[in-house]
Every structure is written in structure tokens, then in C-alpha cells.
Amino acid sequence: MTGSRRGFLASAATGTAGLVISFHVPNLVRAAPRAAAPSPPSPNAFLRIASDGSVTVVLAHSEMGQGIWTGLAMLIAEELDCDWSKVRCEHAPAAPVYGHPAMGMQMTGGSSSTRGEFDRYRTVGAMAKELLLRAAAARWKTTPSNLTAANGVITFGGKTLTYGDISGAAMELPPPESVQLKAPKDWKLIGTTVRRLDTPEKITGKAQFGLDVAFPGLRTAVVLRPPAFGTKLVSFDAADALKVPGVEKVVPTANGVAVVARHFWAAKLGRDALRASWSAPEGGGASTEKLLTEFRELARGDGTTVVDTGNVQGALDLAASRCEAWYEVPYLAHATMEPLNCTVKIDGDRCEIWTGTQFQTVDQAVAAHILGTTSDKVTIHTTFLGGGFGRRANPASDFVSEAVIVAQAAGVPVKVVWTREDDMRGGYYRPAYVHRVHVGLDRAGLPQAWHHVVVGQSILGGTPFEKFAVHNGIDGTSVEGIADSPYLDDTRAKHVSLHSPKTPITVLWWRSVGHTHTAFAMESMIDELAHAAGQDPLAYRLALLKGKPRFARALGTAASRAGWGTPAPVGRARGLAVHEAFGSIVAEVAEVSVEGGRIKVHAVTAVVDCGTAVNPLGIEAQVQGSIAFGLSAALHGKLTVEDGKVVESNFHDYPVLRMFEMPRITVHVLRSDGKMGGIGEPATAPIAPAVANAVFALTRQRLRTLPLRLAKEA
């Protein structure tokens, strides 16, 4: 596989236009568990122990729902042997010391926080414990080996000291060069069910999200942005906007107009009153319908070669039978619950930014570039993120750079607030893709030739990461999950190629990235082949997976737990899928019915092999949530552009999954010796094909386009 989101390192960055970024580690999945920091981490950067014994864990990653506020703290606490009830967390500032161990830059994504930090955070905990023991030994004039520590208390003979008693002295000692980490059999916290540490503030309304930032003198801005992709601001008239009570200033942005007011409502009314004229969109304006027609045309021919083994055309010609299918997925918005926002306060050559971001290093560098200063003069306060899903990790740093420009132009501290409509129409979508898959089968119905063409925009192409993450014209995020499919080991002839057309529509990674469409194509096609061969979809898959025990085990466990092979309840049918993403294997069985022409998903059984499971309760939540996120795309999600303009605007015309559509979900986490994988994203990908395969079992309609729509006669 070529580079992907989990495959870059940015160690230095100097702004949007001339962003200088260095990369290494093409695949965190393989590299992270061994990617120890080059020098021992400084415990003081990641951990504070106060005199009252409270332990503050400093998080190098952003909490956006995925639970690292708890999981990373567990890693430190495991080795520290502290009192868990006294552990709390805070987000780190943006600084080089908090760079991702495998990727260099400070960021959150690629389902990599827990596996990426597994060694560093445990090492910090072990180092801090060693320092506490040394300080206590010095106090008692003995050696650390004579002491025991548990639950935040150090014991020597009949004497005790709490961590709080000795932490001041301990943190002044030089950190040890190396420490011994616990063997897994000695873990007390890792692997146990631990409830979230951020619950108290999130059930009382006290948690601070970016949108909640407030301080004296702060103004709110709402920005008028281009109404269509490829348009430029020609002129604007602020007279009526300035008449709105509470509006204080109207300032231009890079390609828009910001209305700065005393509060959101005034700023919003002010923006409504702005008059602006825009250039006609380049090329007459993009249309997703036209683009998909072009994509289909492209898919008729091969693109840039990703994989070419054996003679695919020859093998297709010789095959006992052939099966061809096209799969399509639309553009998708992330639609995080908290619309985008960013607060900026500029003071001379210094700048403070408050925002929920997944991309601190890039945002910091971009802000510094705009202000003509250096990254160290830009302080980033990471708030809680009201959902991320990739939208808050933007190489173009759109919502941060814009806020810096507005604050600079306005000359006052400003919080830029995006309305829901702004957020939905603001670009940076999961790209649309077309897959054409042509498979040649032997007499037993097994694939001997696999010819696969993918068409869709490159996520990393055209970004500062392009030259490091796009290799030989292949953006790995466009094809991940195809060439490395576990089903194709015995398929002698394979040809996978990629077209990456450029369009004016801006695109970005979206929870589980390329797997969102490749799993749909692969697992739908495998299901089609099983039915074409007249075989049970489970048995057919297991035959292909005989050399892949982790996949076979996950799939087999999910199937048996879902009652595969026994009759489904009347009017329902089951479908299954298994897929690996971000180092974890997830199998899902969906049980569906069709009611009034609509697909209803009643139950999902999910089985996860993610290697070491740090917090099973958190894993269950991520799997439930990923399935809900994937079901939104399977049943509803479709972002449309006409004449360059985004048609959808809010949740009434861009529906997402609601409570009444949420299936019962059972999650089983396998005990596994496999390498640790990620868990924030992988369960998203299998649900669409699992549902489509169940719909086929029920109705004999093969739905190959997302969102899934039954023919009217069904």
C-alpha cells in the first residue's frame, strides 16, 4: 500500500502556500507498536501529580468522543499504580513534544491515538513511579527496591507516603534513562471496563467546546462564504449589515465577508443583510450528477496501475464464468454535531487560538504564516471537539486560517461561528467514487481473475501532503482495502487501477476514509460471487479465508452469535461482511426487513479483533457509534452539487440516523494476540455491505449504490 493518512510526518511547517513538511513511516499499522520515541519522553510534559495526590494526565491528542480522555489516562495509571479516582485529564498545548510518536506532527486521526501512544504513555507512567520511589527512598534513607507502591501510596515497613506527599521532590529528580514496563499478565487496569472520565462535565453542560469559549471583549463573527465552488468575491455592500443593532464591523476575508458583532444573533442577522456579488463559477459550476457520469466513463478504462499480477485479461477470457458489477457512493458531509468554529485573539506577534481541532501542528503553522510570526508564538487551546470524524483535521486549515484572518482584520478577539448551513456547504467532503469490478471464476465459483477500477478524487492530492503521501499517482486512501483484501490471496491474476479526477469540490477524509467505499465494493462483490456460485455467503467467505485465521475467526464468531444458519424472524434476513481497517478486523451481521419500501435494520452483531483491548467499554461504544455513522451513509447520506452550489443545507435535507432507526447492537471483543489496531473508525466500513447483502437475501434486489434505495416495486 502507498501512503495514507496514517502515513505522514510533519516536523516543521511554515504556512499554507509554502508548507514545508517532512514525512516518514508509510504505514502506522505496522510501525506504531515499535515506533518508540527516539529519546525517553519527559514525564513532566505528560503528567502532573499535585500535593493532594491528584494526577493530571496531559493528552497529546484531542478528545472528540473516541474516549482517549479515559484510555490514554489508563495507560499512564497502569504503570504509575496511582489512585484511579484521582486521575483527571487535560488537552496538551500545541508543542513539538506532543508530536504523534509515529507521525511527528501533533494530530488526532487514523484511529491511532491509543496504539500510537501505547508505549509512550505507559513509559511516562513507569518513569513517574520510579521517580516517586526514588524520592521516597531518599526521604527514608533506603533504596527504592525496599519500597512498594500501590493505589497512590508508597509503603516502607510500617511507614507510608502518598504520591502527593512526595511528588514535589520526585519531579525535580532527573528522569530515568529507561524503565521496565509491566508484563501484560500484571496489568490491573488495561483490559478492564472503565467508565469515562469526561462524563461529569458532559452531563452537566459544563464541558467546554469551541463554541462555548467566552471572555471579556470577545466578539462573534459570521462569515459570508462563496455560494458555489469556484467563485470569487467581486464586491460587497455592508451598509445594511452595519445597521443591524449589535453589528460592529464588516471585514473582508480571503474570499468572503465577515460580520463582527456583539453576539451570534446580531452577526447572523448582519450577514443576512449583506449584499455581495460573486463571479460566475469556473467552468459553469460543478455538478455531482455530471461528475458521476464522467466518473463512469472513466471507469470503462484502466487508470493508474495500483496492482498488476498475472494476466488479468487472459484469465478473464479463460474463466468458467464471469461477474461484473459497478458500485457507487456519493459525496458526504461530516455533519459534526458542533458546527465548525474558531476563536482567535491576537496580541502583537503573539496569537491565542481556542478551537476543537484534530490538527494542531498544521493549524499552528498556518496561523503563524498568516501573522508573519513563528509557530512557537501561536498558542492553541484545544477544547473538547463536538465530533471530528476527520473534518477537524484539514491540511488546508480552513476554519482556523479564516478565523485568524478575521481577527486580524477586525482588530479585536473574534469567535467565528459557522451556522449549520455554513458547515454543510463549506466543502471538504468524503469524495464520491465509482468502482467497476470484473471477476473471472473457476468451475467451483472461486475468483481467479480480479479486475478492479476505482474512480474518485484524491484526498491528499493538491494538499501540502501530496508529494509525500501520493506515490506514482496513487493516493493510498483511494484504494485501501482492495489490493490487500483477505479474499484475494489465491486469486492469481489481479489488476487494480485508479483514476483520480480533479474537480472544484473540496474533499477530505471521513471516518474510516477509503474503507467507506472499498469495503462496500469488496464485500458486496464477494456476496454476489457467493450467490452466483450457489453457495452460502458465510461458507463461501470462509473457504476464501482459510489462510486468514483472524478474519475467519471474527466472521465465524459474528455469524454464530447472530444465529447464521438458523431462520431469521419472519420477514427478515441477514447479511454479513468483514473488513480490516486501521489494523483491526471487524465482522458485522445485519438483520433487516423492508417496511413500506424502506429498509429497516433491526439488529447488528459485531465482532472485533483489535489485538490488545485497553478499555472494552470504550471499544463497545466506538463500535456502536461507528455502526450508527456507517448506517447514516448506508441509508441516507448524499451530498449533491448543482451549478457549483451545494443543494443540501441542514438535517431536514441531509438526514442522518435517528434514534428510531438505531438497531440493537451487540459487540463482542475477541481476546487476541494480534497486533493492536485502532477502534475509532474500523467498524464504520462493514455495515453498508452487511445491510446491502441482507437486503439481497430478503428481496433478491442487489443494491450497488449508496445510499441504498429499493426499486419502487419492492
Next chain:
Amino acid sequence: MKLDINGAVHEVDASGDMPLLWVLRDLLQLSGTKYGCGMAQCGACTVHLDGNPVRACVTPVSSVGARKVTTIEGLSPDGSHPVQRAWAEADVVQCGYCQSGQIMTAVALLQRKPHPTDSDIDAALSGNICRCGTYVRVREAIHLASRLQRGAK
């Protein structure tokens, strides 16, 4: 105008068409009530008026009158309301952004139906979107809160 919010009377200077949501958030610094859509589609801004759940984003402040406003901050001083305790026990929250609205809707449901079925929950909570997909645990927590409330009486 005067507003009765969480048991205290507040004097606010706002135009009558300003939504209650922005009065709470921007004029009174009660930021626990969230903005999600501005058109009563997502439920993140749910507050109670005399105990009934309403969408503050489409409630002009002039329409509130003498009715008592309850926000997430007014539910309990310390997160000890049975619904909040159930939320903690069931480990519901993820990003947390929609949870004030989910909780306020759940409290209103339980006042109306102390022992709701799954169908009751689906009907009452389907106006509250959660993009993290906490719905399964929201259901569990509401059933648990129902038991906690029964125990408390």
C-alpha cells in the same frame, strides 16, 4: 425583559425575535444548551418551558413570558439528577455535544411516562440527533433512570 431561568429571575436586554438559545448562550453565559441546526431539527438546544421540552433555537425570547425556563445547568447542582446518574452509569457520552439536549428530552419523557417502553423512547428521542451514535446507551440509560426514579420515591 425578565426571564425565570433555573429558579432565578434574569433581566435581559434583547430584541424580541432573538431566539432563547442565543439569549441563554451569549447574554447569560449558560452555554450548556447547544446550537446544532437553528431550525428545530437536531434537539441539541432542548430546554424546558414549564417542564415541557422545547427547541430554544426557534423559540423567540419574547414568547417565553412568565414560563419557567429550565436548562441543563438547572437540572441539578452537581449532576445528581436520576437521569444524569443513569447517564454516568451507562457511560453514554462520547463527544458530549448533543447530550444536554438528549438529557433534557429524556427528563421530560420520564415526567410524562415514568416507565417508557423502547417505542416510547424512540418516539420521544428521535428529534435528538447524535452523530457519535450513542443511541443504544441513551435507551439503556433512560430505562435505568426510570428504575432509579422509582427507587427514589
